[in-house]
Amino acid sequence: MSSDLNLRILPRTVQQETVDKLRLAIFSGVFAPGSRLVESQLCVQLGISRPSLREALRSLAAERLIDIVPNRGPSIPALTWEQITAIYEARELLEVEAVGRCSQRIPEEQLQELARALSAFAEAASSNDSLARVTTAADFYSIILANCGNPILEEIHRGLVARISFFRARSMSLEGRAQSSYAEMKEIYEAIAAHDEKAARKASRRHILKAMTAAKDSMDHTS
Amino acid sequence: MSSDLNLRILPRTVQQETVDKLRLAIFSGVFAPGSRLVESQLCVQLGISRPSLREALRSLAAERLIDIVPNRGPSIPALTWEQITAIYEARELLEVEAVGRCSQRIPEEQLQELARALSAFAEAASSNDSLARVTTAADFYSIILANCGNPILEEIHRGLVARISFFRARSMSLEGRAQSSYAEMKEIYEAIAAHDEKAARKASRRHILKAMTAAKDSMDHTS
DNA sequence: ATTGAATGAATGTCAGACAATCGGCTTGAC
DNA sequence: GTCAAGCCGATTGTCTGACATTCATTCAAT
Numbered sequence: 001m002s003s004d005l006n007l008r009i010l011p012r013t014v015q016q017e018t019v020d021k022l023r024l025a026i027f028s029g030v031f032a033p034g035s036r037l038v039e040s041q042l043c044v045q046l047g048i049s050r051p052s053l054r055e056a057l058r059s060l061a062a063e064r065l066i067d068i069v070p071n072r073g074p075s076i077p078a079l080t081w082e083q084i085t086a087i088y089e090a091r092e093l094l095e096v097e098a099v100g101r102c103s104q105r106i107p108e109e110q111l112q113e114l115a116r117a118l119s120a121f122a123e124a125a126s127s128n129d130s131l132a133r134v135t136t137a138a139d140f141y142s143i144i145l146a147n148c149g150n151p152i153l154e155e156i157h158r159g160l161v162a163r164i165s166f167f168r169a170r171s172m173s174l175e176g177r178a179q180s181s182y183a184e185m186k187e188i189y190e191a192i193a194a195h196d197e198k199a200a201r202k203a204s205r206r207h208i209l210k211a212m213t214a215a216k217d218s219m220d221h222t223s
Numbered sequence: 224m225s226s227d228l229n230l231r232i233l234p235r236t237v238q239q240e241t242v243d244k245l246r247l248a249i250f251s252g253v254f255a256p257g258s259r260l261v262e263s264q265l266c267v268q269l270g271i272s273r274p275s276l277r278e279a280l281r282s283l284a285a286e287r288l289i290d291i292v293p294n295r296g297p298s299i300p301a302l303t304w305e306q307i308t309a310i311y312e313a314r315e316l317l318e319v320e321a322v323g324r325c326s327q328r329i330p331e332e333q334l335q336e337l338a339r340a341l342s343a344f345a346e347a348a349s350s351n352d353s354l355a356r357v358t359t360a361a362d363f364y365s366i367i368l369a370n371c372g373n374p375i376l377e378e379i380h381r382g383l384v385a386r387i388s389f390f391r392a393r394s395m396s397l398e399g400r401a402q403s404s405y406a407e408m409k410e411i412y413e414a415i416a417a418h419d420e421k422a423a424r425k426a427s428r429r430h431i432l433k434a435m436t437a438a439k440d441s442m443d444h445t446s
Numbered sequence: 447a448t449t450g451a452a453t454g455a456a457t458g459t460c461a462g463a464c465a466a467t468c469g470g471c472t473t474g475a476c
Numbered sequence: 477g478t479c480a481a482g483c484c485g486a487t488t489g490t491c492t493g494a495c496a497t498t499c500a501t502t503c504a505a506t
Contacts, residue, residue, distance in 0.1 A: 013293045013294075013488095013489065013490095014489080014490075015293075015489075015490090016293070036456095038455095038456070038457095039456075039457070040455095040456075040457095048490085048491090049490065049491050049492075050457095050491095050492095051274045051277075051490075051491075051492095052489080052490060052491080054274075054278055054457095054458090055277055055278055055281045056281075058278045058279075058281040058282045058285070059281045059282070059284070059285045061282070061285075062281070062282045062283075062284075062285030062286055063285055070236045070238075070239070070457085070458085070498090071236075071456085071457060071458075071497075071498050071499060072456085072457080072498090072499070072500095073456065073457055083374075083375075086373045086374055086375040086376075087375050089373055089375070089376075090373060090375040090376055090379065093316065093317070093320055093376075094316070097316055150309045150312055150313060151306075151309055152306075152309040152310050152312070152313040152383070153309075153312075153313055153316075156313065156379055160375070236457095236458065236459095237458075237459075238458075238459090259487095261486095261487070261488095262487075262488070263486095263487075263488095271459080271460090272459065272460045272461070273460090273461095273488095274459075274460075274461095275458080275459060275460080277488095277489090293467090293488085293489085294466080294467050294468060294487085294488060294489080295467090295468070295469095295487085295488080296487065296488055
């Protein structure tokens with residue numbers, strides 16, 4: 001247990017940095033859904049060789065952040081509404097469970113961190129910085145998932161959220177969505193702080209259903 | 224909807240075949256947990272070049288089937304009991320949900336497939352072929368997950384099961400485990416066939432808890 | 447207008463090389 | 477004799493450059 005302390009500093013290779021850079025680019029919507037990622041262009045832009053780039057692309061493909069079709073190369077997935085719904089449903093399953101567990105085991109000091117993260121989101125919600133909104137919301141959930149007592153749930157949840165980050169940024173910029181999002185997150189926080197598992201699960205489920213609805217709205221509006 | 228028909232035959236590249244080969248080798252326990260995979264050796268064994276091999280390794284690393292430590296290279300993860308427990312717990316969450324959904328929506332013809340898969344497992348359980356046991360059990364669950372109405376759940380579940388395939392093969396070869404496993408799976412099948420969601424979930428949960436216990440036993444016995 | 451072939455672009459794969467880093471070994475000092 | 481420092485082999489990280497293969501598009505012919 002105490003060996004979880006990650007004292008060893010893992011050296012970051014160029015490889016990993018490349019993956020991170022690309023991931024970030026995908027998150028921030030630099031590439032349009034469905035657009036192709038031409039290897040020769042990317043190597044130049046990233047300043048690395050093709051073999052290294054291809055390794056990075058394989059990692060991203062395994063995370064489902066890009067598609068790789070044989071002989072056609074990598075491209076940004078164009079998610080259908082069915083797929084997005086499926087991801088939200090899976091996320092609901094994991095997140096509700098994590099929130100419930102977290103409410104029963106989160107230590108006091110982490111609870112304070114959670115409160116801080118909630119405040120940070122409140123601030124971002126008032127601003128117009130939609131990237132800050134997504135980031136601070138992610139921090140909030142990151143604390144919950146880190147305290148659910150199961151690192152696998154955390155890992156899977158991170159992967160799911162990553163796959164729909166593009167849509168989340170869009171729906172989070174909807175008029176009023178950030179504000180109601182804050183209200184929902186506050187409910188979750190308070191249920192956790194009260195160690196009320198049932199209320200926490202309920203609030204969590206409600207939050208995700210609303211987020212899914214907002215995502216659907218943002219989709220209807222833009223397409 | 225009707226565009227789901229997968230008429231297009233995706234060409235299989237050497238790349239994918241390499242990944243599949245390695246995956247299979249890992250599943251069947253060719254490499255001991257914790258052992259290192261030396262790139263130069265693997266390329267010779269697989270008959271491919273190092274760049275291609277490294278791409279394949281990146282894919283496997285993203286699936287968490289191998290670890291890659293910078294400057295030390297790839298190795299087979301040596302899972303701790305805590306990690307295995309966490310994976311089983313996550314699997315329980317997903318599998319119980321999938322079984323419950325499946326019971327409400329599986330079409331008649333798939334139900335027959337499920338019955339066939341159960342029979343196949345019964346036969347394997349009587350034999351001494353522990354690989355056949357794992358394979359047929361996987362087929363059984365594959366049908367359930369494919370009919371739960373959410374491909375994401377299926378995908379995540381597959382990934383989780385893959386990570387503990389080594390341990391499943393070991394626990395499945397425990398004295399009497401396959402037989403009781405069959406009894407549990409039969410319960411699940413019958414609840415699904417009766418479209419009784421509650422019973423299906425209950426049977427599924429019971430099955431996984433027993434599987435986890437068996438895995439723990441097999442660990443105690445061998446270490 | 448439809449079919450067919452040719453062309454160009456992009457990917458899949460390889461060989462070989464070199465620097466950087468790690469782990470273990472030897473050596474030397476106390 | 478033990479411990480620490482330094483060296484060396486092994487392995488990985490990365491690059492350059494090349495070539496075959498495949499796909500999509502264009503253009504010509506029927």
